Amino acid sequence: MTLNLDQINKNLRDKSPADIVAWALSIAKNPLVTTNFRPYEAAILNVTTKAKRDIKVVWCDTGYNTPNTYQHAESLISQLQLNVKLYVPKQTVAHRNVVLGIPSVDQPSHKLFTEQVKLEPFKRAMTEHQPDVWFTNLRRGQTAFRDSIDIVSKDKHGVLKVSPFYNFTDEELDSYLKENNLPNEFKYYDPTKQLENRECGLHA
Numbered sequence: 001m002t003l004n005l006d007q008i009n010k011n012l013r014d015k016s017p018a019d020i021v022a023w024a025l026s027i028a029k030n031p032l033v034t035t036n037f038r039p040y041e042a043a044i045l046n047v048t049t050k051a052k053r054d055i056k057v058v059w060c061d062t063g064y065n066t067p068n069t070y071q072h073a074e075s076l077i078s079q080l081q082l083n084v085k086l087y088v089p090k091q092t093v094a095h096r097n098v099v100l101g102i103p104s105v106d107q108p109s110h111k112l113f114t115e116q117v118k119l120e121p122f123k124r125a126m127t128e129h130q131p132d133v134w135f136t137n138l139r140r141g142q143t144a145f146r147d148s149i150d151i152v153s154k155d156k157h158g159v160l161k162v163s164p165f166y167n168f169t170d171e172e173l174d175s176y177l178k179e180n181n182l183p184n185e186f187k188y189y190d191p192t193k194q195l196e197n198r199e200c201g202l203h204a
Contacts, residue, residue, distance in 0.1 A: 017164035024133050024135070025051055028133035031052065031134070032055065032085075032133075040184060042076055042183060044136070044165065048164075049082065058125045062089065063088060066188065075183055117191065138161075139167075139168060
């Protein structure tokens with residue numbers, strides 16, 4: 001299917017997240033949503049599961065999440081009855097701490113670290129599930145790369161990436177969570193990014 005992304009984004013710009021999800025599902029054969037249960041992830045999980053109860057929810061758990069994040073994840077999994085597909089690194093945190101530790105972003109070993117804890121599990125998930133539509137919670141203003149895309153874009157493998165809350169502010173997401181009785185959690189840690197405005201490699 002050939003899609004005119006510029007026209008699609010123009011048509012979707014004034015649509016609600018629910019409308020955007022409905023449009024994407026209307027052309028999807030094998031959709032999934034990815035999550036790391038960081039702040040505001042409840043929004044994308046709620047809007048997608050409302051539209052498709054059994055949508056696959058791919059969680060690539062680095063193993064370095066805070067206790068708060070794991071508690072938040074379990075709460076959301078229960079509340080929304082998520083169809084979670086869990087992917088973890090092939091090496092345990094304890095083993096990696098001995099041989100590699102958590103390198104800072106300016107160390108050469110940080111690339112290997114990111115590959116092990118995030119990119120390899122993600123590639124494994126995408127290879128196994130082969131989605132044609134991938135729902136994410138990317139938003140404008142998060143990073144320079146994310147500012148360069150739009151509500152609908154394509155990843156480097158041609159998968160249609162859909163970000164229903166792309167133009168939402170934190171305040172608008174706060175309102176969405178409150179209206180839908182959804183929890184949020186801010187004690188989140190991503191060892192591959194370390195800086196909030198840095199891409200880890202999944203999207204760029």
